[in-house]
Amino acid sequence: MTIETEICVIGGGPAGAVTAMRLAHLGRRVCLVERAGFPRQHVGESLAPSIWPILEMLGLSGRIQQAGFLPANGSVLHWGGTFERRGTGEGQAGLLIDRGRFDSIVLNSAKEAGVRVLQPVRAYRPVRNNQGWNIQLKTDEGPSLIVSNFLVDAAGRQAGLGRSYRSASAPLLCLYAYWRAPTGFGAQARVEAGHSHWYWSALLPDGIVNAMVFVDPVTCTGLSPSDRRDLYLNLLAQSTLLSPCLEHRRIGPVQRSDATSLCEVAPPAPDLLRVGEASLTVDPLSSQGVQLAMGQAVQAATVVNTLLLRPEDTGIALTFYNNRQLERVRAHAGLAADFYARQQRVCDTDFWAKRATACSWVGCHSENFEEAELPRTEHLILSRRTRIEEAGIQTDTFIQPGIVVVHHNLPRPVANIEGIPLAPLLGLLKKPAHAQDILSRWSGVVDAQKAKRILAWLWRNRILVAAR
DSSP, X not given: OEEEEEEEEEOOSHHHHHHHHHHHHTTOOEEEEOSSOSSOOOSOOEEOTTHHHHHHHTTOHHHHHTTTOEEEOOEEEEETTEEEEESTXXXXXXXXXXXXXXXXXXXXXXXXXXXXXXXSOEEXXXXXXXXXXXXXXXXXXXXXXXXXXXXXXXXXXXSSSOOOEEESSSOOEEEEEEEEOOTTOXXXXXXXXXXXXXXXXXXXXXXXXEEEEEEOGGGGTTOOHHHHHHHHHHHHHTOTTTGGGGGSOEEEEEEEEEOOOEEEOSOOBTTEEEOGGGTEEOOGGGOOHHHHHHHHHHHHHHHHXXXXXXXXXXXXXXXXXXXXXXXXXXXXXXXXXXXXXXXXXXXXXXXXXXXXXXXXXXXXXXXXXXXXOOOSSSOEEEOTTOEEEEEEEEOSSOEEEEEEEEOTTSSSOBOEETTEEHHHHHHTOSSOBOHHHHHHHHTTTSOHHHHHHHHHHHHHTTSEEEOO
């Protein structure tokens, strides 16, 4: 059997399902191949509150709210020599989820959007040709073939799709197991630093706790499965926050998973994008892997739609996608390094020292400057580091050329602030001027209160500086 489609997505996790669903919403013909039957077990049970805008935009928030997942009101930390609670009772809660059920909800929504889902079906390594891709499949009914114009690789970390990863962190290995929840084990993620390792745990909806220990992989070199189990149990016994699990029944074996941050270095192509863990993975400290995958998937769908319908914008769309990937890697590598450095200050072992600085190639940069109020009497001028240039701008359907402001204090090029194009405002600042004079120049373009907020934002990010 041969299946002809416009786009083939390999992988039915959140990254693949959201990419396929968004493309279907945009009118594209999509076939998704997933090798496992759902629901499946998958590590990654904690979602930060910032997941809700993405779920709302995708039309998934109602289904997720009805799924019975536990609200995660912050976290309990034992880190840097202190105990603290973060986020408890502050705003909308995050979620502690069963990934098997969560992934099923997202994939079923993709089916309802018109995506043709083949599952469980194994896809062999795709072969590129002049018209697109041939993807051989192995199914219960025998071999078959997908012929597709475009390929989206969302198959996670699995090998076989010609990837070239580069480490964005020191190697990290996760040892984990599931336990019956101890009495009083609340619905907050627990994070704790050890001597040369750290812990993470979360309560799942059915009264089960996933208790993880993150170690340097060399710790497990040469160990048998039973030795790894003993190492895990011994480390768990040293934890203040997780050791109560040992008083209850363990469900299943001690498992392991690579938790190293990775970045796929091959650039995106006019007929191929990688999304989710096939593109990048971030340090598990952030608990944002699922959210990042889904957000990137939305961008990927917009890029694919552009490549198929507006080939004249291919270069700007691919550059946009590649730059957003690198920005995610840099931002999360910097955040993780800062968090590891906090623990290193109270426990200066090799484990913490190796992780307290981001890998040099990542190029994390943040300028430390004191927060200061906008000066009223000094002349202000654009920083010499500010650039105004053409770049890709994302809309609901396409990546299109636009004029953006670029500065190393900004995580990405910025086209608009509060819906106001930024470049024309900066074009009115050719010469040094007082704050009040700048606001007067802008008075015919933007209302007074919004102008004040934009001016303060420019100063806060040192796009505007004091004239010397």
